[in-house]
Structure formats: C-alpha cells, structure tokens
Amino acid sequence: MSAETDDALFTDIDLGWEHRKNRIFLGLIFAASMFGVVMLALLLLDVATDFYVGITEYNISLGEFFTRDGSRREELSGFRGAIVASIFLMVLTAILSFFVGVGSAIYLEEYAPNNRTTRLIEANLANLAGVPSIVYGLLALAAFVNGIGMGPILVAGAIALALLVMPIIIVSTQEALRAVPDGLRNGSYATGATEWQTIRRVVLPAAIPGIMTGTILALARAIGETAPLIMVGAIFVNRVPFGPFDRFSAMPTQIYNWANEPSQHFIHLAAVGIVVLLAFMFVMNGIAIYVRNRYETEV
Amino acid sequence: MTDNKSGRSSFSGVSRRNFLTIGALTGAVSVAGCGDVLSGGSGDGPSGTIDASGSNTVAPITSWAxxxxxxxxxxxxxxxxxxxxxxxxxxxxxxNSGVQSASREITGDEVDLCSENNIDYGFLEVGLDGLSVVKNSENDWVDNITLEELQLIWEFEATEEVTRWSDVRDEWPDEEMQLHARDSASGTFDYFTEAINGEMGDIRDDYSATSQTNEIMGAVADNLHGFGWGGLGYLRDIEDDQPIEAVPVESDEDGEFYLPDQDNIEEGLYSPLARPLFAYVNLATLEEKTDLIGSFVRFYVNGAQEFARDEDFYAAPDEVTEENHDKIDDWLDQVGASPDDLTVQRD
Structure with missing residues (x-):
C-alpha cells in the first residue's frame, strides 16, 4: 500500500470517537445484562413489601397461615390446603415424569442408532421444551379431565405438569449421561459386561447426581406453574386433598385466586403465599445445587 | 482406581436411597388414597362433590354458601x-355442573342448548345487586333523574344529539356532559341497556366505554360534568374519599325517586336498577344425588339473605325465600323425592 492511502486512512479516523463508541457499547451491554437482575430485585422488593405490610397491617399470622385452608373470609384464610396439594402434585409429577424421562434419555444416549428416527425424536424433544405450558394444560383438559372424565383432580394436574417437565428431564439426563467418560463404558465392556449391565452398574451411578439435579430443577419449575393447572380447572378448591383423586388448588393457583379478589387483605395473603412458594423453589434449587456440588467432582 | 471405586459405590448408594425414597412416597400416596376413600364413606349426611359454574359476580355468594x-x-x-x-x-x-350462578336470566340460545342436551333446570333468586347512576358531588343541578331521561341520554338515538345537560332538562346548564360507562363485554351492560333502553345492547356510541368500573367512578369524581353508571359496590368503595355520589332514580314501582341504599333495594323500591341474582339447578343431578344437591340448595336458600349481605350484595325479600323453598319442593316432587329425604330442612 502507498504512503498516501495510509495517511488518508489514519486522518479519517477520530480515535476519541472510536473510544467513546467503545465505552457506549460497553455501557449498553452492561445495562442489558443488569436489566434482568434489576427487574428481579424490584419484583422481590415488591413482594417483600407486600409481605411485610400483610404481616404488620393486616395481622396475617404465619402460624394460622400454615394451619388453615383457604376461605371466602380473608381473616380465616390460610395456605395449608394449597401447600399439601402442591407437595402431592410434586410427588405425582416426579413419579410420572422421572422413569419415562430417564428411560427415554438412556435409550437416546446409549442405544439409539444415529438415524433419521432418532433425529426426529430429538428434534421433537427440543420443540416440546419450547411449547407454552398452557398448551399442556389444554391437552390434559381435553384428554383426561373431560376426555376420560377424570375431572379436575390431582392426577390430571400431575399429568399436565409431568408432560411439561419431561423434555427438561430428558435433556438434562442426556447431558449427564454424555458427561460419563467413554473410558468407564469401555472398561466395563472389556470385563465382558453386557450393555445393560454397563448402564446399570457403571453409567447410571456416575450420572445420577446430574440426573437428580436436572429432575429437581424441573420439579422446581413445575411447582410454580399456574397456567396448566388453571386449564385443568384446579383453582377454587380450598381444602386439603387426601389422595391423588381429590380435587385441589395448588400454591400458584391459590395465589392467582387471591390476587383476583378486590379486597386488599386477600392481595396481601397472596403476597405471603408468594413468599412461601418462593421459599419452596429456593429450597429445591438449593438441594439441586448441593447434590451437584457434593458429587460431581468425584468422577 | 480406588478413588474411582469408592466414588462409584457412593453413587450407587445415592441411587438406591433415591429409589427407596420414591418407593416410600408411592406408598404414602396410595395409603393416603385409601384414607380418602374411607373418609368419603364415613359419617352421616350428604357427601360428594358439587360442581358449580357461572357468574363471576354471583360466585362469591355461592362460594360462601x-x-x-x-x-x-x-x-x-x-x-x-x-x-x-x-x-x-x-x-x-x-x-357439566349441578348448580349455576347467574347475574341474568337464561337467554334463548342457552335455553335451546339446554333442551338439545335434555337438561331440565329450575332457578332460585339468591340476592340483589344494585346499579348506581353517579354524578360529581359538586354537580348541584342533577337532584334526581327519571327513567325517560336516562333513556334519552343513553339510547343509540342520543349519539351526537343529546350531548349537553340542557338537552336533557331545560333548566340544566348548557354545558357538555362527560359520559362514562361499562363496555358491551359485561353483564352489567346487558342489564342496564335492557332495563333502561328497552333492548339489550342498545347504547349510544360516543360515550367513554371501559371494562373497569373503578375507572368510571374515578372519571366522574374527577370531572364536574362527569356522569355515568356502574356496580354499586365500586361506588361504596370510593364515595367517602372522593367527590362522587349516587343520583336518586325514578322507581318504576311508584314513580318516586330513590337512592340505591339497602332499604330501598331490599324493599324493591330501587327498581329497575336493582337486578336479581340467580342460581340455576340441574334437575338431573338433583335426581341422581338428591340429598347432596337438595340439601345444598335448601341450605343455600335458608342462608341466602345472610350470604348475600356478607358478600356486599343485598338480600332478596322474605317472600322470595319462601318462593324458593316452594320451588325446591316442586323439583323434589318432579324427581320423585320428598322434602323429608333431605338432611337439611327449611328453616
């Protein structure tokens, strides 16, 4: 290149402006990354304020909140029925989704040949994970609640939630299985073990922490899901369910119900309910993190 | 190698514990399920589930009952x-439901749908809801309003014709009215247009329409020339703090003007702007689960006045309670049962 063009090139550039652009862009992307954090903080602050006002001004006693069921009378209203229903729902969802989810992940990861059918299944799983949760609620409503006449019972809600979290469990199980080094499998095969023996005695034990973490995180998502339960019709029951065939209203739907009431007392009951629900989710996430940290380093 | 081995054995320990936990939980669920069956069968009196559908407005009363x-x-x-x-x-x-709350009577299409599906039903009147006509408190010219004037202001023909107070009554000021009311999505709208303009859905098309009654109340409180109507509960919420008040409306009972207060509504003087609230009952479910549905509607009627007032509505008159009980007796007769079969008797 000639000296003249170089000169022209350098004189054209305003370095100060370039540096400013650099800083502006840095500022923009930093603001973008902080946006979510700030919004979450605002949301938590709002809930915490309503919680505090509920406890102090509306005299919501936590003792009664945990030992009473919902009621039309705000001062008699509590969260017990919803908490029990949510726990039931989580247990049923775990049973329904865990074995099918882990089973299909094992098939896809360990057995399935890399052909068109497998790719079709995998593509479908990726799509299923992106389906809005209310669609699973509609499916459960059409197929189970009305279709086979189940009614809005716990099992119907659990089926909707199990379908919702199944793709998450499958994908996280696949990742956990993929993280098991092939050396372990080959070592097992070298001793003459069959595929199933290898999977059961070598691969699964090594992958279990990852599978449990994924499952717990998936359940933590399910416990907060409102839309599928609303579609199933589990909103306006206040009482404690005694078995999987009872009608119910879980924590998120009870909160939804309260938040729709005009009375401020109910609004603050909803805030206390949200704090309890968040506490459940934090604990579940905490367990997941503990399981991961406790066992992952040992592989 | 040893590390690996101990690592692996600890994993299998975890997995075994998990499977044990899951097994235990399954057991707990099935035991709880049995408990449910047992508790469902024990005890005297009605048992089972009643499905109640219906009006968002009336649901609090049914729900409280x-x-x-x-x-x-x-x-x-x-x-x-x-x-x-x-x-x-x-x-x-x-x-799909045994009891249906309704803020209006069943319409022709719905009657057809019910008869297509061979659903026999009856209805009970469970309470009253008031509609208030509201003005700004500073407005000192509107002391009362006749039903004819209300129609003049709100009917479709009023669009761009009746826009000033003086168009309604000569002695009222020559200033523009600011009209606020509910939009066509609401049962309140259906009721008002039918009661005042004579046809459901007949309304002028240049008023400020909203689905939020508190917006109507707020707008009228903010503007001297504001005028509108909406559910009475919303007015009660803000009338003590804000410059808004109800306008006495002509009664179609005796031609006098009445405010929407508890006495006037419950005595039937604040008419036609107090609307009855209903509970429809599916007679097939009554036949199938006579004690359950029958006792519930009996219980509902016994307490309806109290339940309605508890939920900030107004009680239907005593005669209505008696009529409701007589209706239930008739239904029981129709399905081949007697009032004595029910656990709950009339008070």
Whole structure:
C-alpha cells in the first residue's frame, strides 16, 4: 500500500470517537445484562413489601397461615390446603415424569442408532421444551379431565405438569449421561459386561447426581406453574386433598385466586403465599445445587 | 482406581436411597388414597362433590354458601368456578355442573342448548345487586333523574344529539356532559341497556366505554360534568374519599325517586336498577344425588339473605325465600323425592 492511502486512512479516523463508541457499547451491554437482575430485585422488593405490610397491617399470622385452608373470609384464610396439594402434585409429577424421562434419555444416549428416527425424536424433544405450558394444560383438559372424565383432580394436574417437565428431564439426563467418560463404558465392556449391565452398574451411578439435579430443577419449575393447572380447572378448591383423586388448588393457583379478589387483605395473603412458594423453589434449587456440588467432582 | 471405586459405590448408594425414597412416597400416596376413600364413606349426611359454574359476580355468594355447607358437612366439596354467566351456561347446559350462578336470566340460545342436551333446570333468586347512576358531588343541578331521561341520554338515538345537560332538562346548564360507562363485554351492560333502553345492547356510541368500573367512578369524581353508571359496590368503595355520589332514580314501582341504599333495594323500591341474582339447578343431578344437591340448595336458600349481605350484595325479600323453598319442593316432587329425604330442612 502507498504512503498516501495510509495517511488518508489514519486522518479519517477520530480515535476519541472510536473510544467513546467503545465505552457506549460497553455501557449498553452492561445495562442489558443488569436489566434482568434489576427487574428481579424490584419484583422481590415488591413482594417483600407486600409481605411485610400483610404481616404488620393486616395481622396475617404465619402460624394460622400454615394451619388453615383457604376461605371466602380473608381473616380465616390460610395456605395449608394449597401447600399439601402442591407437595402431592410434586410427588405425582416426579413419579410420572422421572422413569419415562430417564428411560427415554438412556435409550437416546446409549442405544439409539444415529438415524433419521432418532433425529426426529430429538428434534421433537427440543420443540416440546419450547411449547407454552398452557398448551399442556389444554391437552390434559381435553384428554383426561373431560376426555376420560377424570375431572379436575390431582392426577390430571400431575399429568399436565409431568408432560411439561419431561423434555427438561430428558435433556438434562442426556447431558449427564454424555458427561460419563467413554473410558468407564469401555472398561466395563472389556470385563465382558453386557450393555445393560454397563448402564446399570457403571453409567447410571456416575450420572445420577446430574440426573437428580436436572429432575429437581424441573420439579422446581413445575411447582410454580399456574397456567396448566388453571386449564385443568384446579383453582377454587380450598381444602386439603387426601389422595391423588381429590380435587385441589395448588400454591400458584391459590395465589392467582387471591390476587383476583378486590379486597386488599386477600392481595396481601397472596403476597405471603408468594413468599412461601418462593421459599419452596429456593429450597429445591438449593438441594439441586448441593447434590451437584457434593458429587460431581468425584468422577 | 480406588478413588474411582469408592466414588462409584457412593453413587450407587445415592441411587438406591433415591429409589427407596420414591418407593416410600408411592406408598404414602396410595395409603393416603385409601384414607380418602374411607373418609368419603364415613359419617352421616350428604357427601360428594358439587360442581358449580357461572357468574363471576354471583360466585362469591355461592362460594360462601358452599364453604358454610362444607363446614357443616365435611364430606362435601363445593367446587365453584366463576367463569362468567355465559361461559357457565355453556357448561351447565351440557350437564357439566349441578348448580349455576347467574347475574341474568337464561337467554334463548342457552335455553335451546339446554333442551338439545335434555337438561331440565329450575332457578332460585339468591340476592340483589344494585346499579348506581353517579354524578360529581359538586354537580348541584342533577337532584334526581327519571327513567325517560336516562333513556334519552343513553339510547343509540342520543349519539351526537343529546350531548349537553340542557338537552336533557331545560333548566340544566348548557354545558357538555362527560359520559362514562361499562363496555358491551359485561353483564352489567346487558342489564342496564335492557332495563333502561328497552333492548339489550342498545347504547349510544360516543360515550367513554371501559371494562373497569373503578375507572368510571374515578372519571366522574374527577370531572364536574362527569356522569355515568356502574356496580354499586365500586361506588361504596370510593364515595367517602372522593367527590362522587349516587343520583336518586325514578322507581318504576311508584314513580318516586330513590337512592340505591339497602332499604330501598331490599324493599324493591330501587327498581329497575336493582337486578336479581340467580342460581340455576340441574334437575338431573338433583335426581341422581338428591340429598347432596337438595340439601345444598335448601341450605343455600335458608342462608341466602345472610350470604348475600356478607358478600356486599343485598338480600332478596322474605317472600322470595319462601318462593324458593316452594320451588325446591316442586323439583323434589318432579324427581320423585320428598322434602323429608333431605338432611337439611327449611328453616
């Protein structure tokens, strides 16, 4: 290149402006990354304020909140029925989704040949994970609640939630299985073990922490899901369910119900309910993190 | 190698514990399930689940009646889903609910749907809801309003014709009115247009329409020339703090002017702007679960005045309670049962 063009090139550039652009862009992307954090903080602050006002001004006693069921009378209203229903729902969802989810992940990861059918299944799983949760609620409503006449019972809600979290469990199980080094499998095969023996005695034990973490995180998502339960019709029951065939209203739907009431007392009951629900989710996430940290380093 | 081995054995320990936990939980669930069956069968009196659909407005009354009934008879569950009167009739007329709350009477289409599905039904009047006509408190010219004047202001023909106070009554000021009211999505709108303009849905098309009654009240409180109507509960919420008040409306009973207060509404003087609230009952479910449904509607009627007032509505007169009880007796007769078969008797 000639000296003249170089000169022209350098004189054209305003370095100060370039540096400013650099800083502006840095500022923009930093603001973008902080946006979510700030919004979450605002949301938590709002809930915490309503919680505090509920406890102090509306005299919501936590003792009664945990030992009473919902009621039309705000001062008699509590969260017990919803908490029990949510726990039931989580247990049923775990049973329904865990074995099918882990089973299909094992098939896809360990057995399935890399052909068109497998790719079709995998593509479908990726799509299923992106389906809005209310669609699973509609499916459960059409197929189970009305279709086979189940009614809005716990099992119907659990089926909707199990379908919702199944793709998450499958994908996280696949990742956990993929993280098991092939050396372990080959070592097992070298001793003459069959595929199933290898999977059961070598691969699964090594992958279990990852599978449990994924499952717990998936359940933590399910416990907060409102839309599928609303579609199933589990909103306006206040009482404690005694078995999987009872009608119910879980924590998120009870909160939804309260938040729709005009009375401020109910609004603050909803805030206390949200704090309890968040506490459940934090604990579940905490367990997941503990399981991961406790066992992952040992592989 | 040893590390690996101990690592692996600890994993299998975890997995075994997990499977044990899951097994234990499954056991717990099935035991709890048995408990449910047992508790469902034990005890005297009605037991089972009552599905109640219907009006968002009336649901609080039905729900409160249901909760009291559940407290009295713990083997009963009253599941009240407030999807709205119209949506509720879609369920009710397909046989999906036993009791249907309604803020208006059943319409022709719904009657057809019910008869297509062979659903026989009857209805009870469970309370009254008031509609208020509101003005700004500083407005000192509107002391009362006749039904004819209300129609003059709100009917379709008023569009761009009746826009100033002086168009309504000569002695009122020559200033523009600011009109606020509900939009066509609401049962309140259906009721007002039918009661005042004579035809459901007949309304001028240049007023400020909203689905939020508190917006109507706020707008009228903010503007001297504001004028509108909406559910009475919303007025009661803000009339003490804000410059807004109800206008006495001509009664179609005696031609006098009445404010929408409890006495005037419950004595039937604040008419036609107090609307009755209904509960429809599916007679097939009454036949099938006579004691459950029968006792519940009996209980509901016994306490309806109290339940309505508890939920900030107004009680239907005593005669209505008697009529309701007589209706229940008739229904029981129709399905081949007697009033004595019910656990709950009339008070």
């Amino acid at each position: 249901g909760e009291n009934f559940e407290n009295e008879y713990p083997d009963v569950l009253v599941d009240v889903a407030p999807e709205g009167t119209g949506a509720g009739f879609q369920e009710f007329c397909r046989g």
